[in-house]
Amino acid sequence: MKKAIITGGTGFVAGHLANSLINKGYTVIGTTRNCCPELHFKETFEILKINYDDVDAWKRLLDNFRPDEIYHLAGQSSVSESWKAKVSTINANLVNTINILEAIRQSEVWESVKILTVGSSEEYGHINDLNAITERTPLQPISPYGISKASVSMLARQYSKVYKLNIIHARPFNHIGPGQSLGFITSDFAKQIISIEKGLQAPIINVGNLEAQRDFTDVRDIVEAYVRLMEGGIPGEVYNVCSGQPKSAQSILDSLIEVSCVSNGIEILRDETKLRPSDYPCYFGDYSKLKQETGWEPRITLTESLKDILDYWRTHIK
Template sequence: MRALITGITGFVGAHLAEELHNQGYEVFGTTRKSCPNAMFANSAIQIIPMNYNSEEDILEILNKIKPHEIYHLAGQSSVKMSWENKVDTLETNIILTVKLLEALRKSDVADSAKLLMIGSSEEYGSIDNENTPITEEAVLRPISPYGVSKASTSLLFQQYVKVYGLKLLYARPFNHIGPGQDIGFVTSDFAKQIVMIEKGIHLPNISVGNLEAQRDFTDVRDIVSAYTMLVEKGQIGEIYNICSGKPHAIKYILTYLLDLSFNKNIQVKQDENKMRPSEFPIYIGDSTKIQEHIGWETTYSIEKSLQDILNYWRIMI
């Protein structure tokens, strides 16, 4: 079996590549020509530079590789960055997806390849407390440019299934965390600051935003397991939440990481610049559908994830 991952050099892409390789797949991945190739531990994972702005380039690669499965991870994934670069976020996430779908429907594998499109819980946006946990049937009311871009791809997904009969599935992951995630995401931001303090690079003060918000965190290794199981067992044309269904306050995340730290004198200071606009106090997903359809459930505890994230930064810094 051959699998193609767009955006393979990203946080999730790297974990997915290893997961698929371990399952016996021949793994191919695309990345922008301007990006350096990822250095995967396993040389069998093949990285292909691709011009995402060229439908012809995408089509050529699809016809050359003839993948059985495609995982579309490429795009701009930061909510914070989407506020700063609205046009780029919309162009990258929407137009890139259209070109991939167009190339797929014109390709030699249009009738055979399964494509998993990756959306986001940010599509749900403004949710009332009485409508939590959030199900796949919730009305989409995105409140960030990133959420708008992903809500648009979910509409494209439905169109290309109904009009062209492509074998598409759609995942809406909630917050995913784990070793290898870049800064700009809460667990990595906390862990990196703590490690810099441990190593004497930074004063023993940690800067934080809103600690009271509760979020639904899932380890990236459980996320990629869900992706592969969805392609194998999921129903074509269906949308699936991927989440733990368990709320954890940001304060708990920070407290647990501080308890793991070698430095017990770290002071916490709130930074108004880190308070995101349109913040919701509780944001939790409902994973009933994916559990019932394919039998997926989380295996990594939040504590195990945090331990691995902290140790990752201890190695990297």
């Protein structure tokens, strides 16, 4: 039976990943800095509180549990929040990664364990054309979050080449799916729509920039890509995880309203506080490298994902 550690174990992606791994027969431990919120995951998913600054504590965990795989998901995941909390974003995403990789390097499992570091499409930052972004696209991050994740990818490459750790780096584009917290586009829209459905909110939806186009992939497809990368990815390499299809925020909102129970009479208001200091009009990826080496392709349609997100909020808004 394989063993896996998922850092950031109480997060949105970690819950879906843990369920996927457990269904495949893994023993899973999740780690968190703040223990422990109510979880809606399998009871066999153990959560441990750990100080992410404590290299010795990480080393003890690795030597005792002896994982086959480590999925490093922990960090600050909001681009907009990174503009308000630059130092804590760098600490959460970069410094904590250094501590974990140092612990792995010093552990008894350093030769055998497979490690997935998770970056972001925000690493690419400013792009010079409107073509699909490949792994060869230069990194020009423009947000504090993007800078932190680009630094993680460089760190992963260094530890792979210098210390021979088995590290693969994933660059996922926009995640969506049931269970995602507020502060992300589909959750923000869906919560407002369901509040209108339940009569808890006037038929008005506050939005940011609706013209921007992004590449959206369901979280359940994304975690399957992570598992495939552990099985067939090449250590030291970087892989985009995306749908390859740009969709505007306007089309996402229209689709959510269309499949809801309040498809008429909603007023859309622009909220200036939801705009980012810097943005780009169209941003989408190319996942052909991931497909070629692992066979992965996205399976869940956008419509299916949006319906599941609405259903999630229907059960969580009382």
